Amino acid sequence: MERASAMTGVPRRTLSRLKSFGIETKQADKKQRSDKFFIDDFDICVIRRTIINMYLNKRVLPTINAIYSEIINKIDFKGGKTILTKLLKEMGFNWKKCSTNRKILMEKTDIVSKRINYLREIKKLRETGHNIIYMDETIDYTLREHGHKILRLPPYHADLNPIELIWADLKSYVASQNLKFKLSDLQQLAEKQLKDMSTEKWKRCVENVKKIETDYWKNDIAVDEEIEKFVINLDDTDSSE
Numbered sequence: 415m416e417r418a419s420a421m422t423g424v425p426r427r428t429l430s431r432l433k434s435f436g437i438e439t440k441q442a443d444k445k446q447r448s449d450k451f452f453i454d455d456f457d458i459c460v461i462r463r464t465i466i467n468m469y470l471n472k473r474v475l476p477t478i479n480a481i482y483s484e485i486i487n488k489i490d491f492k493g494g495k496t497i498l499t500k501l502l503k504e505m506g507f508n509w510k511k512c513s514t515n516r517k518i519l520m521e522k523t524d525i526v527s528k529r530i531n532y533l534r535e536i537k538k539l540r541e542t543g544h545n546i547i548y549m550d551e552t553i554d555y556t557l558r559e560h561g562h563k564i565l566r567l568p569p570y571h572a573d574l575n576p577i578e579l580i581w582a583d584l585k586s587y588v589a590s591q592n593l594k595f596k597l598s599d600l601q602q603l604a605e606k607q608l609k610d611m612s613t614e615k616w617k618r619c620v621e622n623v624k625k626i627e628t629d630y631w632k633n634d635i636a637v638d639e640e641i642e643k644f645v646i647n648l649d650d651t652d653s654s655e
Contacts, residue, residue: 576619
């Protein structure tokens, strides 16, 4: 990666981000081969919204089979059900078994707590007229030194950051124009797309994020209410279907 960065002039971090988020799994066979499956940050958000939709709109329990059937069409999911199970766990989902032996898919408390705290804080900042600036986390220390408030996104919530929406468009454009992923063309394609970025497009991304924030506020409460209809005396079982 260092060599590619030096050759293209593209920062190492940018080159790294152009590669999708990877999940490596090992299948137990005679040769113990290793398979890699790559998934985009926004595909992760699609999976989360699919689970929410099952609870709120379809009024059904999200099972591995049901989730898999939906996402293979939505995001062209290439992994199998075993990989999906591992991915859900990495996203912060657990299976909880109730007294009726029914397994309920739920987000870990700390993930939900971080999302709620983030939404509460950013709502307060918006209502008090603060300017919201989305920046890279590497400058946190400098910002704090100058009295700025740092608000962290909850884990696996790229859809709450308008920069990530812009990045997703950039990555999609580069992928469509640079099918062989030639590093020699990467910088030129990225610069061209960024130069075409307009103020209006950025505003649309910000407004879209605001809508997503509102949806999460409503959904967190509604999902809890739906889960309560299924769950009776949850125990500590943590297993998958």
